[in-house]
Amino acid sequence: MTVGIVVFPGSNCDRDVHWALEGCLGIASRYLWHEQRDLDGVEAVVLPGGFSYGDYLRCGAIARFAPLLEEVRRFAEAGGPVLGICNGFQVLTEMGLLPGALTRNRDLHFLCQSTELSINPGACHWLRDYALGERIQLPIAHGEGRYQLDAEQLDRLEQQGQIVLRYTSNPNGSVGDVAGLTNRAGNVLGLMPHPERACDQSLGGIDGQRLLKAILR
Template identity: 50%
Template sequence: MKFAVIVFPGSNCDLDMLHAINDELGEQAEYVRYDATDLSAYDGILLPGGFSYGDYLRAGAIARFSGVMDEVRKAADAGKPVLGVCNGFQILTEAGLLPGVLLRNKDLKFVCKTVTLNVENADTLFTNQYSEGQEIRIPVAHGEGNYYCDDETYAHLEANNQIVFTYGDDFNGSRSNIAGIINERGNVLGMMPHPERAVSDLIGGSDGLALFKSIVKQWRESNVSHA
């Protein structure tokens, strides 16, 4: 499986994402610039964390206008897996590929630590290697990770099982401790925690690796012939 790691001006977790795919997962990944005009050669799209365009205006607000986002939208419409982590999640909401918005943390402080996540939906292409209700440990590093949506949107997310991850405790103010959501089709996931930083016990834990294994498993079942 071949992944595109989208690099915006200000991305700083692109190397982590590349390492997770190439070295720990054993699949292919390569950097793709923010102004790329064709992503058709890739099976999955990864939007890494960082501070795209310096987080001016709002986090992700400028990156959504980058040329590559038209291609990201096409990939999502085609059913390809699209994962946005941290700033990538913010970009997906700004681009309208996921509902809601990421606000400043409730204490207006940048938070960098490993947190407990609850797997709320293990029946997605991103979570099929986890168990429903499983607790996992994943690092966070964000100043604008406070997920907000209106009541109607929240009810829709709940009704369609689009809430994939929640935090074990309320440290940033996110509505109902939401840490990650998917789109209605189930092929676009945005999450604030960094699974690519939890892919090896050597760096403190490997709970994030199952997320990437889930993507590959689903892709192979859908695209690889076993005849």
């Protein structure tokens, strides 16, 4: 089992993900440069946090056109596990693999803090080791994490069980307190909080471990 970590110019959590996977969990990983045209045989893909292409135009807007992401799209549509963290979540919405968009935080501040999340794992591959209604602590670090979607579509996502992670105390103004979403098949997860920064007790908590370990299942 090898996990591919996509690296764009401006990614800055690629090494965090690598460390969490290999250093904390013993899961092999490999960096995938955004200009590659194949996934090099990896069995799961992580789009890490950061500022791909300097967040030019909109967060994730330019990254979406990277050659590698055509392969990531095919991989996701074929049911391969794909995880987008922070900027990776923004990229997934820009690609249309997840609905909605991430916009400027309500209070304009860049938020760097621990948040409590409530989990509704549904059919999400990545959250299968968490219980319905379980509350966990994960850090957030973003300036543009306010999830936006119109009320009608948000209702539909709710009914379809795609809103899998919610803030218990909404830090950024996201509609529906959305912190993370899955696609209908459950193989793609996008979330603003950083599970890779919650895999080592010395960093304050290990609530992110089970999420990344889902790669093994």
